[in-house]
Amino acid sequence: xxxxxxxxxxxxxxxxxxxxxxxxxxxxxxxxxxxxxxxxxxxxxxxxxxxxxxxxxxxxxxxxxxxxxxxxxxxxxxxxxxxxxxxxxxxxxxxxxxxxxxxxxxxxxxxxxxxxxxxxxxxxxxxxxxxxxxxxxxxxxxxxxxxxxxxxxxxxxxxxxxxxxxxxxxxxxxxxxxxxxxxxxxxxxxxxxxxxxxxxxxxxxxxxxxxxxxxxxxxxxxxxxxxxxxxxxxxxxxxxxxxxxxxxxxxxxxxxxxxxxxxxxxxxxxxxxxxxxxxxxxxxxxxxxxxxxxxxxxxxxxxxxxxxxxxxxxxxxxxxxxxxxxx
Amino acid sequence: xxxxxxxxxxxxxxxxxxxxxxxxxxxxxxxxxxxxxxxxxxxxxxxxxxxxxxxxxxxxxxxxxxxxxxxxxxxxxxxxxxxxxxxxxxxxxxxxxxxxxxxxxxxxxxxxxxxxxxxxxxxxxxxxxxxxxxxxxxxxxxxxxxxxxxxxxxxxxxxxxxxxxxxxxxxxxxxxxxxxxxxxxxxxxxxxxxxxxxxxxxxxxxxxxxxxxxxxxxxxxxxxxxxxxxxxxxxxxxxxxxxxxxxxxxxxxxxxxxxxxxxxxxxxxxxxxxxxxxxxxxxxxxxxxxxxxxxxxxxxxxxxxxx
Numbered sequence: 237x238x239x240x241x242x243x244x245x246x247x248x249x250x251x252x253x254x255x256x257x258x259x260x261x262x263x264x265x266x267x268x269x270x271x272x273x274x275x276x277x278x279x280x281x282x283x284x285x286x287x288x289x290x291x292x293x294x295x296x297x298x299x300x301x302x303x304x305x306x307x308x309x310x311x312x313x314x315x316x317x318x319x320x321x322x323x324x325x326x327x328x329x330x331x332x333x334x335x336x337x338x339x340x341x342x343x344x345x346x347x348x349x350x351x352x353x354x355x356x357x358x359x360x361x362x363x364x365x366x367x368x369x370x371x372x373x374x375x376x377x378x379x380x381x382x383x384x385x386x387x388x389x390x391x392x393x394x395x396x397x398x399x400x401x402x403x404x405x406x407x408x409x410x411x412x413x414x415x416x417x418x419x420x421x422x423x424x425x426x427x428x429x430x431x432x433x434x435x436x437x438x439x440x441x442x443x444x445x446x447x448x449x450x451x452x453x454x455x456x457x458x459x460x461x462x463x464x465x466x467x468x469x470x471x472x473x474x475x476x477x478x479x480x481x482x483x484x485x486x487x488x489x490x491x492x493x494x495x496x497x498x499x500x501x502x503x504x505x506x507x508x509x510x511x512x513x514x515x516x517x518x519x520x521x522x523x524x525x526x527x528x529x530x531x532x533x534x535x536x537x538x539x540x541x542x543x544x545x546x547x548x549x550x551x552x553x554x555x556x557x558x559x560x561x562x563x
Numbered sequence: 564x565x566x567x568x569x570x571x572x573x574x575x576x577x578x579x580x581x582x583x584x585x586x587x588x589x590x591x592x593x594x595x596x597x598x599x600x601x602x603x604x605x606x607x608x609x610x611x612x613x614x615x616x617x618x619x620x621x622x623x624x625x626x627x628x629x630x631x632x633x634x635x636x637x638x639x640x641x642x643x644x645x646x647x648x649x650x651x652x653x654x655x656x657x658x659x660x661x662x663x664x665x666x667x668x669x670x671x672x673x674x675x676x677x678x679x680x681x682x683x684x685x686x687x688x689x690x691x692x693x694x695x696x697x698x699x700x701x702x703x704x705x706x707x708x709x710x711x712x713x714x715x716x717x718x719x720x721x722x723x724x725x726x727x728x729x730x731x732x733x734x735x736x737x738x739x740x741x742x743x744x745x746x747x748x749x750x751x752x753x754x755x756x757x758x759x760x761x762x763x764x765x766x767x768x769x770x771x772x773x774x775x776x777x778x779x780x781x782x783x784x785x786x787x788x789x790x791x792x793x794x795x796x797x798x799x800x801x802x803x804x805x806x807x808x809x810x811x812x813x814x815x816x817x818x819x820x821x822x823x824x825x826x827x828x829x830x831x832x833x834x835x836x837x838x839x840x841x842x843x844x845x846x847x848x849x850x851x852x853x854x855x856x857x858x859x860x861x862x863x864x865x866x867x868x869x870x
Binding site for chain 2: 291292296316317319320322323324325328329331335336337338339340341342346350354355357386388399402544555
């Protein structure tokens with residue numbers, strides 16, 4: 237499979253009053269056609285900022301450097317005007333909060349149709365028909381009625397379906413979904429994930445699923461990338477990371493996730509708090525919370541290196557990870 | 564939407580009635596009367612005058628007589644300017660005041676919106692700082708001082724524009740008064756637009772719009788302007804009524820024949836009929852504009868319609 241998105245050496249920094257904060261450091265990954273990549277991490281791990289920077293949506297004080305090749309164009313550092321030729325067409329994004337991500341003053345169909353008018357040159361009439369079709373496709377009952385509704389007249393789940401429809405109108409090569417199910421009821425979450433899977437399959441769209449919920453990742457993602465303190469610390473096929481994590485942080489994440497089948501007596505949270513990006517610890521960013529640390533972890537930051545064929549991790553500890561050691 | 568508008572119109576009726584009642588009795592409570600002058604009138608002459616204007620009847624009878632007249636569209640005579648009735652005087656002054664007020668409103672609102680939007684888009688860069696400075700000067704300096712300054716500069720030194728006065732149909736006489744009247748109004752609009760625009764540009768839905776690759780101009784025009792105008796619209800009603808009812812100072816400084824002039828002289832002369840007539844007109848203007856704003860609001864923000 238050809239790669240649709242190749243990210244290379246991506247850095248994101250934010251200018252504060254006196255200082256700078258590095259939200260994402262030296263991020264590399266590829267996304268193959270039609271594949272689903274889960275990006276996992278706690279809040280503040282830089283997972284959202286990395287993808288906002290690729291979409292050119294950083295806050296005013298944010299700056300990105302490096303490369304994000306969508307086909308043969310680099311999206312990083314591109315002027316907003318040129319970026320607008322690709323955003324919404326070849327690469328689209330869905331946001332966490334469907335309640336505030338739709339414009340409250342515009343009808344649903346207006347907000348959808350404009351994408352097609354802009355990128356595909358559709359007439360208003362043709363765009364409206366395509367919008368109704370797409371709304372039906374994402375499972376919205378009475379699509380004609382809903383198309384003429386305002387966002388506040390729809391439920392949260394409906395709105396997220398509208399967001400999905402909006403992002404997929406141009407059948408993009410890459411869809412970035414930033415915590416798409418976090419704001420929804422648990423019962424709706426599963427439906428939404430099914431919908432993602434089906435639609436991206438049908439359209440051959442590669443999906444980036446940004447989440448902190450490992451339960452979401454398990455059923456959907458082909459590969460998984462774990463982020464901590466602005467860096468990727470482990471990545472590889474989802475199954476191998478789930479059943480055989482090699483980084484202590486990944487292991488900790490897995491044990492702090494509730495699991496219906498296993499019926500663990502209690503959850504084991506990772507001790508301590510995620511680091512502030514302004515004051516990252518020296519050496520490995522995770523060492524203050526790590527049960528497997530040794531002298532080297534305090535001094536030197538571990539590079540992301542291949543382990544076996546398909547996976548990479550950034551950790552000095554090469555021994556076996558025993559769960560008992562965490563508890 | 565129509566039912567909403569109708570409800571709002573019906574609630575305006577008691578407000579008008581209450582205003583008339585309160586003003587009527589307050590005016591009569593105030594010391595002095597329309598026929599008090601430097602030199603007292605002979606008693607029998609005064610008696611005749613009072614009888615002629617029904618001022619000798621019990622107050623409550625006068626009140627209902629006045630209300631009856633108003634309902635028929637008759638605002639009674641002016642007790643000081645003997646040859647005119649109130650409706651006639653308003654008819655003479657009102658068109659001018661309306662022209663002046665509406666021109667200033669349009670100039671100020673459009674200018675303010677553009678200035679505010681430009682400042683918001685360039686937040687914390689030099690165009691923003693420059694516009695905010697101009698706006699502050701426009702709001703802070705009182706209009707009678709500003710009026711004198713522009714009269715001096717454009718009228719006396721440069722001789723580009725007339726210092727004051729008015730000839731029917733002459734636009735050039737309106738330039739300075741409209742500018743002076745529009746300046747503080749435009750300044751307030753600019754401040755409101757800047758603030759709400761900055762807020763709207765930071766919302767999630769504008770981020771969504773940007774993620775769709777719509778382009779800056781379309782995002783501003785379709786996604787940001789409408790919600791950013793909400794707080795501005797609620798100011799426009801009071802703003803316009805302020806321009807229409809408060810053009811008095813400007814009318815005075817530029818010696819213009821508007822209605823504000825009558826209002827002040829009538830109040831000083833205790834010209835009961837004329838004061839009440841202008842007050843009712845002002846109330847009517849304010850109510851009508853607020854109503855218009857509420858309806859506009861319902862159009863801008865669909866959520867309001869269901870309340």
